[in-house]
Structures are given as structure tokens and as C-alpha cells.
Amino acid sequence: MNGWSALERFLRTDPRDVGCAEAMEMLHIYAELTAAAGPAERRYPGVAAHLRACGPCGEDFEGLLAALRGDGG
């Protein structure tokens, strides 16, 4: 990815983005659905949009997913 597209991607905002508070509230539901190969993104598009844009929440999601997968989830 070059600088232009990285900057463009950083500045682009998604109006569906629910923000950190709601994403954190839903994270266990979203992660469990994702781990089960369920339609997490389709069911919760606002959470998906947030996790794509927010580094810390995205990192928490990856961590929870790794915990579930390591746990046979």
C-alpha cells in the first residue's frame, strides 16, 4: 500500500461505524459468531465497520477470537 492509499484509508469514515462503546459491548457476541463462521458482519455491519477502523478494538477482537480458537471455540 502506498502513502496516498494509506492516508485515504485512514481519513475515510464509515457512517455505519458504531463507535468503541457499542463494539466493546457486543464484542463477545460478534467474536463467537465469527469463530463459528456465522454471518457476524452481515448481522452487525456497524460493529464490523468499527472493528475495521479502530485499531484498539480490532486488536481486542483478534485477541478474543484467538482465545476462542485456542479454546476450541
Place this chain on the structure above:
Amino acid sequence: MAPADSGVEEPTAAAAGLDAESAEWVRALAGTGPRREAALARLHEMLVRIARGEVRRRGPRLRITGPELDDLAYQAAADALLAITGKLGQFRGESRFTTWAYKFVIFEVSAKIGRHFWRHPAVPLDAEDWDRLPDRFGFDPAREAEWRDLLAALHRAVDEKLTARQRAVFVAIVLNNIPLDTLVIELATNRNAIYKTLFDARRKLRAVLVANGYMGHEG
């Protein structure tokens, strides 16, 4: 390790609809005596395992190593256990109990890493070195002629269009690469508030760059 019985919220009526394993966790943790103590010990053991896995997963990107990482994992597990028992009544069975519980320990790991960087910042939180901006986004120094005007326009927009709060958050996170969770501590706020401030700043900056022809309208 085990918190006292007091302070645990009553499980909700929805507990009746839980899967068997989750229902057993809720019953044991909401109870008293040896059964509760055993459940707390088992949960603590699981939380330590998840916390250690999480700090190992994040470890390569952190300037924290060895025993300090392990301490962080144990502290995260202990604090998560307190949070889980204190909020047991808020578990509504929308996931398995263990998934809900793991979420708390992942959040505790995040918060403790943020606190670590707050205590050991690589650069002052309010430093302002705009020469770092090209590198932050991976602009090729050899092709500076192609992006110099764009970044100058971005700098102007940051100075002229953002509020003081938006500017401070942009500088800390984008220029100084301060982790968002560290900024949360520094500014005594929460992740959602910082994210919203940065979200609004990003939207404003993009609108300026689009209006001045540096970026397309699409999206």
C-alpha cells in the same frame, strides 16, 4: 485471589435460558461456599491462561518482555476476575459464559498495555514533529515531489480546521504514534471519546482534501 461473596449482582432471570455449561458457571459463581471458591479458582486459572496467550500474541509488537509480560498477564487476570464477579448479573447468555468472561481479560490486557506505555512513553505525548508524517503513512521519500503538496494541505487543515482537542488527539496518535489506550489515561477519558474525537477529525480533514482536489469524492 478470590474476592469476597459480597458485591456480586444477582444473576438475571435470563440465566434460566443459558446453555448448560454457562448456567453452571452462573450458578456456581452466584452461590456461596466451597462450590463458589472452586469455580473462582477454575475461572482464575482460565483467565491467566487467556491473558498469557494474549500478551504472547501482542508481545512482538510491544517494548515489554519476559517477567514484565507475565506480571501484566497475572494482573489482567486478577482484575478481570473482579470485574466478572461484580458484573455477573449483567451476563444475559448472548454468548457462552466463557466467551463473555474472556472479553474482560482481553480488555484488561489492553488497558494494562496502555498504562505501561503511559509510564514509559517513547516520545513526549505532546511532541510535534511533522517530519514524521510521511513515514507514518508510508510515503516514499524518493517521490516527495508527488506528495509534498498533499501533506502540506493536510498540515494546514489540521492547524486551521480542527478544534484544539481534535488537533491534540491527531498529533498524539498520528504523529507521535501514541497508543489510543495510552491517550485515554493521559487525558483521563475513555476509548469511545478519543475515537469519536479522531473520527470527527478524520471526516473533517478528508472533506477539506476532497474540496481542494487532493482526494476523490467517492466513498
